[in-house]
Amino acid sequence: MASSLEYLLNRYADKTCTPEEKEELMRQLQEGGNDEAMQQVIDKMIEERPAIHSMPDATAQAVLQAIFEADEAPVVPLETGRLRKISFGRIATTAVVLLLVTVAGWLLVTRTSNKQVATLTTNGDVAPGGNKALLTLSNRSTIVLDNAANGVVAHEGNAAVIKLKNGELKYTTADDQPANSSVEIAFNTLSTPKGGEYTVVLPDGTQVWLNAASSITYPTVFDAKERKVQITGEAYFEVAKLLSADGRKRVPFVVDILPATGRGTVGGRIEVLGTHFNVNAYNDEKAIKTTLLEGKVKVTKDEASAILKPGEQVSISHPDSYRDRSSHLSQPIPVQTDAVMAWKNGVFHFENADIKTVMRQLSRWYDVEVVYRRNPDTDDPLFFEVSRHTNLSDVLKVLNLAGGARYSIENKKIIVQ
Template identity: 45%
Template structure:
């Protein structure tokens, strides 16, 4: 697809957006892309005014009236942004987007073998009940999983596991707590609505252990991997998320925890409310827009970063990879979990990426965009082993 066709395809998407006929994916693309550029205006610096004037041909006023951006941010210069989009975007289908900024500019795509056409992850997980029985959760699993002792466990076709307490009279003080565990594999994700109404989104290669019914004065769950929480408010019963290195205490709030064991850091990002984080060495209280970072193998001290872009940390929940000056190793580790491939990290160069990629894209589409510098290429060996090689 040449630059002219890129521009025409982009204009078609925007036209459908303005007319109200865009698909949900196209709506997400337009709005997320403009918000992304609003926060990263330096991406446009490499283009001159003549290029912008020549490529721009869309109804900016109509778009601006439909996009609801945060009033605290500066007004989006839609004229510049859509022009830059015509230069920068390569659209596969109608939703694939990736931006890459490099001093040497964008280079020609290199060919990628068909064997790299690995499909993206899906809604799938394994549920382990209190009695040890395991249930595979996918589109073929029956909707009604369990209905006994006043507790109903069901699943939806949208990848959601729902716990509904119908009768708490069977619960007795001092009785043993029955735990369930939901685990997503590489290439899987799932959502859980816990018995108290708390919503949890699990990213790939993650697990959550929780009681079938919360009892006592504390609601406590255990997390490995990454999850986004919308905790049901209950001031009398604090909610705790524990993992291998820290404890997060909340009353009712929205936050994301990234605690993959192979990352060597735990990142807790707060979107709404307040949380208290402790690990035996340090205690921090977060406010919205802050992120706690704990080095697992270090001295245990928790540091707090302010002004964090929550969109970057929670994009996965909304069906996107979103990179903001992310190093290639970090980008590939996300692809490794989502596409269930093994990355050879020995030959990864020091490169930075900015952009957005729909998680429903095939692996080959994503890798083509990463190859755009012309300085790297990818190969898949037996066992879905992905190698990074110097560009030809």
């Protein structure tokens, strides 16, 4: 039973469960029958998942209490002796594993009831963001891509700009090869609004995913010696390898990080040969963060530089004040890339996050304001994962499980109280 339960729990947490496996998991949890084996499996799972293991007891207790209050017969039956044997917070974190890994991000885990865990006051729900972007051509004309038909939307030099059906923009020449350097270089800008995201395949084959309220400016033809782009907001890159004309050298790929206005002092520079990395450069975040997933990059700020290895992140702090315009480059540190890449993978994923961090992401994706009617700094950190493709009300239901602050929607505003 232990090996079967461990397999099913991990499949469920990783969202790879088949319907039959999910049904079998729920059956085993309902039946119990071997508390010691179940406890060992649960303890092992919690130890192997740091975000669950480090959840504050107060948060875990509030979640478990909500589950108990929703139905008289919870999935995991708890005997008095067992309560003494395992801490309340650790049992609660087990419930969180089941509660927070569904597609919608929340699931009422009960024996017979589908009753709602927490009430949520809404005055007009908010749909999730989607494929929305504005393309600015070299002649400064613009195309609203979410309204444009699929197919060729423009020509720039010898490159055709094609809108694909899956929310992707692609630059190709007649023979589907990257444009060559003999053509006059012009620049395009792809920008997403709040509540938007988009993907672009650049002339060299590099693929870029743009998060909400972000932009990328790039040439329609790359220079033979250097490929350079500029970004604001957040973007994930899968850089194509490109050799020089003689085939002896790789053509470097350079990303300049700009303020949200798209103008002003470069916030940092990333030099790449061929790699996968993410850049978060929103002005309202505490720092510009570059995270490497594959390959090798060099991040430079003024005279300082750092070379990243896969799984590492480096930060460039924003100036502390208007007078202090200096910023600093940190040393590389190891990070959990799941949280960094969550947006690109279609989920919100938070580990030990404060309320303001969570609200900034929700504000950008749902294009809403956030109103604080209490001091959020006193609340426990948040641990949860939820699909970005669900309505805002479903996300707030998950947050309301954590206790502390309460969340509601009023006329495209999130109220934190």
